[in-house]
Amino acid sequence: MDPVIVVGAGPVGLTLALALARYDVPVVVLDETAEENLEERRPARTVVLRPETAALLERLGCATTEGSRWTGWRTLHRRTVTLQVPFETPGDTEEDEESGRPPGEPSPLHLPQHALLRELQAALAGADGVTIARGHRLTILTQDASGITARTRSDNSTAWRASYLVGCDGARSVVRKLTGARFPGRTAVERFAVAALRTELPWPGEAVLHRAPPRGSEVTARPLPGGVWRLDWLLPPDGGLVTPDALLAHIDDSLALWCGETPAYELLDTGVHAVHHRLARRWRSGRAFLAGDAAHLLGALGTQGLDEGLQDAGNLAWKLALAWHHGASDALLDSYQAERRAAIVARLRAADRALPSVRAGGGWRTVRRAVLPGTARTHDLLLTEGHLGRGALGALPVYARTPLTPAAPPAGAVPVGTAVGERVADVPVTDPDGAEVLLHERLGGDLLVVLVAPGTGVWERRHWLGAGLMPRLAAAVSALPMRAELLVAEGYPGAAAHTVLVVRPDGHLVAALAGVRPAELYACADAARGGAAGGAPAPEEQEEAAGGAASEAAANR
Structure with missing residues (x-):
């Protein structure tokens, strides 16, 4: 079968390519940038990633070692601290227990975009089945029933054949234009002057939002490794020119206010950043998809567009992998737009209201x-x-109206601390081989089926693996219409003993069932894959699979 083509070798395109490679899907990355023009170090161009997005990159083998994990966040209004948020740092759990302080929450990851690109390229260098073709500009797309053909302009005009194609080629996306997807929205919703500098500020390791300081309107200071800080000043909406002298005045005013006098600093990089809000009308056109800035632009009020683009990649990768290996229904492929576009719509609406x-x-x-x-x-x-x-403005989305849930709630569905469509909690789990890990470490692979079985932790695996519900559940899992991994948890928030959780490869809950219910478990797995490629399985097929699982379980008892 033909590979998947990813157009664009930015962070979103490379993340998608890496995720597909982990699913053993061959990938060709087409990028119009020539090899000799790759290195562009811009210290003022940085990204902030939610802990969950940073964890996605780490699961894919992207080290992200050049980033900064903040020790805390503080918000200042004029001269008053109005909010402080502590974050987890290595080794602070024991300190918190001794001091009585509440434990911190996971910290966002802040790193230069060129460092993220370098780490992704290093991870892809060790991946099988990925080809990166530089200096190729996409010019023509044609589709047919079995695939898609992309023609590029380079030293020699080249035709590339693919099973699917994803445009990760930025705000001026050629893929979006060739598929005819409209891209309405607003320009310059907010503007910021940006500077990266090396200095010492009064809050080492903390990020700061200062609203209504004595001069100016709003400034953020976010630390990077090596004593470097990125500073952003909100600019007037008139679109006026920011001169070098005006930018230096911003720096001097802010540093003097925070430090009492302007400390010594090394200015590394500057720029002006305009935030646009745009959203593509259509994210899928047959076998062609859009992701990242090609599909959406956002960033007002602190929202992070690149983080959302990486979430696009995580959502689409497992669906394209299912399609490539086993075929896919339109419901599965359409669910990418239904889920991710709805999440961005909610984010943009929240920003517009605020x-x-x-x-x-x-x-x-x-x-x-x-x-x-x-x-x-x-x-x-x-x-x-x-x-x-x-x-x-920023929380992970809940895919409550996704097409990848059963048409009707399963008869055995029970409420737990996670809503259907929400991301599951990161609880400790044990696999049938006895390995003990956190649940999120198993994401990015197969469907997960988690049995909540209090007390299993005190028994040897050979005892509980063949006792109670496990044989029946193992048989039911083996009969599911998509590959699944069976895990056991001592507990789960809000879940009673013998609750069975069905979790998508990207960590969102499909259903929670009371006990082992083979037919309902099958229906949940079938919904999670969008039904069979040729349509949903007939009820008799579900009953046959469920009956086979039950018979195998009976034989094992």
Whole structure:
């Protein structure tokens, strides 16, 4: 079968290629950038990734060693600290127990974009089945029933044949234009002056949001390794030119305010960053898909567009892998747009609702005009959530209306601490071979079936593997219509003993069932794969699979 073509060798394209390679899907990455133009070190061009997104990269073998894990976050309003958030740091668990402080939460990862690209390229260098073709600009796309043909312009015009093609080629996406997908939205929703500099600030390791300082309207300071900081100043909405002298004045004002006087600093890089909000109408056109900036642009109020693009890659990879290896229904392939586009729509709507009040009607200096008690603090909290990947502006999406759930709730469905479509909690689990890991470490592979069985941790594996519900459940899992891994957990938030969780490869909950129910378990797995490639399985096929599982279980008892 023909490979999958990924157009664009930015972070989203390389992450998707790496994820597909882990599923043994051959990939060709087409990039119009020539080899000699690859190295572009811009210290002021950085990315902030949610802990879950950073974990996705680590599971794929991308080291991300050049990033900074913050020790905390603080929000200042004028001269007052209005919010502080502690983050986990290596070795601080024992310190928290001794001091009585509440434990911190996982920290976002902050790193230069060129460092992320270098780490992804290093991970791909050790991956089988991935070809990166530089200096090829896409010009023509044609599709037929069995695949898609891409023609590129380079030294010699080349035709590439693929099973599927994904456009990860940025805001000016050629794939989006060739598929005719509209890209409406707003330009320059917010503008920022940016600087990367090496200096010492009063909060080593902490990220800071300072709203309504004595001069200016808003500035963020986020640490990077090696004593480097990225500083962002919110600019007036008039689109005026930012001169070098004006940028140096911003730096001097902020550093003097925070440190009492302007400390010595080394200026590494500067720039002006405009935030646009756009959303492609269509993310799938037959065998062609859009991801990352080719599909959406966002970034106001601290939201992170690249993080969302990497989530696109994680969502699409396992679905294309199923399609490549086993065929896929339209429901499975359409679910990518249904889930990820809905998540971005929710993010953009939240930002649109918040912008008028947070920016006081759109004015720049009018952020000072909060007159209602608590208004400023509410706005500070909202902005903090956007920067930290929480709340409506930043929390991981819940795929509640995905087509990849059973048409009707299973008769044995039970409520647990995770809603259907939400990402599962990272609890300790044991596999049938006796390996003890965290649940999220098993993501990115097969469907996961997790039995909640309190007490198994105190027994040897040879005892509980053949006792109780395990033989019946193992037989039912072996009869599922897609590959699945069986795991056992001592407990799960809100789950009673003998609850069975069905978890998608990307970590979202399909269903929670009371006990071993082979037919319902089959229906959940079939829904998670979008039904068979030729349509949903007939009820008699489900019953046959369930009956076979039950017979095997009976023979094992």
